[in-house]
Amino acid sequence: MSAPAKEPDGRTLYLGVDGGGTGCRARIETADGRVLGRGVAGPAATRFGIDKCWQAIETAWRGAMAEAGLSEADLGRVRAGIGVAGIAREGARAALEAIPHPFASISFASDAIIACLGAHNGADGGIVIVGTGSCGIARIAGTDIKVGGYGFPISDEGSGAYLGLRAVRMAMLAYDGRLDATALLEEVLKRFDHQPQNAVAWMDRATATDYATFAPMVVRHADQGDPAARRLMQEAAGKIEGICRALLDKGAPRLALVGGLGSVMEGWLPPDLRRRLGAQAGDAMDGAVILAGRAPVDRPA
Known part of the structure; x- marks a missing residue:
């Protein structure tokens, strides 16, 4: 088996993390969208506690780093975008942002926001999530908008x-x-x-x-x-x-x-x-690396 393709030293890399209630995924990409490595871990929702949330996130991104053949010395050129389920809970975002990290930069958002970014390849637009629960999310001119999604049974209509x-x-x-x-x-x-x-x-x-x-x-x-x-x-x-x-x-x-x-x-x-609905351009992992700062790229159909 050939060794992973390692990006030349000094070039910025982008880490996307999707921290959900059932599992956590991480992906490291180059600026042109080439995937270098992936990692997975257990649940990362904030309802499990900030420490467990971050532990899952770290396990996932370290797995992605290892698969990409990258070392600790490479972390300083990684820009991270991390979507977390439950980040709107009181104090959760501040607690996550206070955790020391080794990256060049780090940005946090909800898991719904990274799904929205991925669905529209970073462009303005909205998604309506219809699963166990339901919620409407949009990002318009840098402003996040939420409709519903306040929890079952008082909300989550149509889910x-x-x-x-x-x-x-x-x-x-x-x-x-x-x-x-x-x-x-x-x-x-x-x-x-x-x-x-x-x-x-x-x-x-x-x-x-x-x-x-x-x-x-x-x-x-x-x-x-x-x-x-x-x-x-x-x-x-x-x-x-x-x-x-x-x-x-x-x-x-x-x-x-x-x-x-x-x-x-x-x-x-x-x-x-x-007629107003369109297909998703990408998924939450695509949105996470866009959150990290990687410019949108066109994926093969």
């Missing part, structure tokens, strides 16, 4: 968790005879052995992620024409539409849907809004 909560709620209505039973609602009830008390016990400890496990069930039944499932998808799409239009009203020149349910939800949006 997987939103679909799951409403599916369980409708199933309870069907159990009472207050709503016509459908194949979807029967499958939800079967999950609880058709016993409402089991649903109540589950609810007491259920998280947004638990509710979101019902989302694929809703999508599947909607595709099969189930009226309850289609109603839920239409309601969720209405919420996502509201987030999209809010970003457009605030000046976002272009939008992209991202997240596990993004492509599914796009098909339920009105035609005029679908």
Whole structure:
């Protein structure tokens, strides 16, 4: 196996880190976008504590450095851009910025902001994240704009968790005879052995992620024409539409849907809004290296 291609000494390198709640990824690139090395680590969200967050970030970037064949002596020519889930938590950004680092420069942002930067290759634009939760993010003339995303169940409209909560709620209505039973609602009830008390016990400890496990069930039944499932998808799409239009009203020149349910939800949006949506130019890792200061580059299709 050949040795990694090492960039000549003195040339600036760019480190991007995507620190999420399920894992952390790092990538080192040259100014022209050539990837030299990658690294991974465990969760890096601030909810796990700043020390654990930084430990995951450091593990990931050190892995990328090692794969690139770079040493400690090279760190001084690395500019770092780090996206972190939960950086908006009180005191989190200040705590991260206070940690000593070996880089030429370091910039922090939320994981959503680096996803937005990557989606539009550093240009102005917005994204609507549709996954377990939902959130609208835009960067316009250097200003960050957020719509929604304040956490389930008070926010995250149109998300997987939103679909799951409403599916369980409708199933309870069907159990009472207050709503016509459908194949979807029967499958939800079967999950609880058709016993409402089991649903109540589950609810007491259920998280947004638990509710979101019902989302694929809703999508599947909607595709099969189930009226309850289609109603839920239409309601969720209405919420996502509201987030999209809010970003457009605030000046976002272009939008992209991202997240596990993004492509599914796009098909339920009105035609005029679908025409305003575009494909992602890149992902959060691309956004992180742009945050670090690397100029946008065109990736091969």
